[in-house]
Amino acid sequence: MPGTVGGVSWNLRALDVLAAGEPTPLIDLPVRMPGIRLLLKDESAQPTGSLRHRHARALFRQGVLDGLIGEGTTVVEATGGNAAVAQAWHAQRLGLPYIVVMPGERGEQRARPVEALGGECRFVTPPLAIYDAAREIEGHFLDQFGRAAEHDLAEELFGQVRPDWVVTGAGTGATSATLGRWIRERGAGCRVAVADPENSAYFPGWTLDTPDYATGMPSRIEGIGRPRVEPGFRPDLVDRVVPVPDAASVAAARHLREVTGLVVGGSSGTALWAALELVERMRAKGETGTVVSLIGDAADRHLATYHDVGWAAERRLDPTPFTDRLRRVFSTVSG
The missing domain is CATH 3.40.50.1100 (Rossmann fold)
Incomplete structure (x- = not known):
């Protein structure tokens, strides 16, 4: 709360x-x-340099309005690239822990920008397993593919x-x-x-x-x-x-x-x-x-x-x- x-x-x-x-x-x-x-x-x-910035802000805003994101809430997503960077940026500004589950093996090019913003990256194979892996993490799953914002x-x-x-x-x-x-x-x-x-x-x-x-x-x-x-x-x-x-x-x-x-x-x-x-x-x-x-x-x-x-x-x-x-x-x- x-x-x-x-x-x-x-x-x-x-x-x-x-x-x-x-x-x-x-x-x-x-x-x-x-x-x-x-x-x-x-x-x-x-x-954060991309269209994903706008969508990330909307997801966080909707989560706050719905009472799903509050002080100290761990925010979780299953994605990669620009979406993860945009979400990590918003989480940092709100002082919230952020964990992103990315597909495949760890890649520094993908992980570094997120980790520089204080986020945590977890890599999962096969790629489609990222959604189930994200849902298993305690926190609020942003679910950018399934949640309207x-x-x-x-x-x-x-x-x-x-x-x-x-x-x-x-x-x-x-x-x-x-x-x-x-x-x-x-x-x-x-x-x-x-x-x-x-x-x-x-x-x-x-x-x-x-x-x-x-x-x-x-x-x-x-x-x-x-x-x-x-x-x-x-x-x-x-x-x-x-x-x-x-x-x-x-x-x-x-x-x-x-x-x-x-x-x-x-x-x-x-x-x-x-x-x-x-x-x-x-x-x-x-x-x-x-x-x-x-x-x-x-x-x-x-x-x-x-x-x-x-x-x-x-x-x-x-x-x-x-x-x-x-x-x-x-x-x-x-x-």
Whole structure:
């Protein structure tokens, strides 16, 4: 239960800590198509450098409001990468113990950022065993894949611009669901597109209207794509799911770096490629309007993966054909 210090309840102080920060910026990415505007919503400007920061804050906030997180509560999650870093950051600010169960063998690249924030990393094999392992730890299981938590992205975005399309990748499914619900409740007249990499279950699951669809194969694009359709994904709140080749994700990530200077990851490249598909369809139909694509993260560590020629060659990812198409559509000068 929440405690009190100096007459001020812990949960009230926690909610103050978990208040929304400054809005993340919009970047204009010029396209060679009159009447069509493409904007990038740069979530890498968050304190922990990714879109996961916003979702982590929402999960903690919901836990406090529901009375599941109080003073001294150990917070537990089963995940890896940016989500774990974002959650560890919020736990540190609240003074709470944080334990994350990650799949596979221990990797310093994954563990170090979490441990630097005071979190504890536990590694489990096989990978799908992380959920059961997390539930066995005494504390509050955040359960980012199974627990709904509305974050403030849509309200912030629509306070900045009135887009016709918003494009995001799908990991937990929470971002597309949050956007879709907000848009429909307010009649905003915008559509939501989900960019889905190879091996992921979201595109076939959405196309076949099969909510329990599974491919059983992991995504090669960090942060998005899942071997199964997660409970947080709401196909009824999504207007289009765009399948994206992994090599196209690599090409688009590199193009974004070339134009903006941001060393984005593959998930941002996936979302940009899906935006390209939408822009070209708009042009073919004679439509005009604004498309917003989310930049999920930008970090120098991506220089050793998506931006590295040898890394891509080892995985037989040839971005060349997709790079040519990107340069035909987008200007090489950022506005």
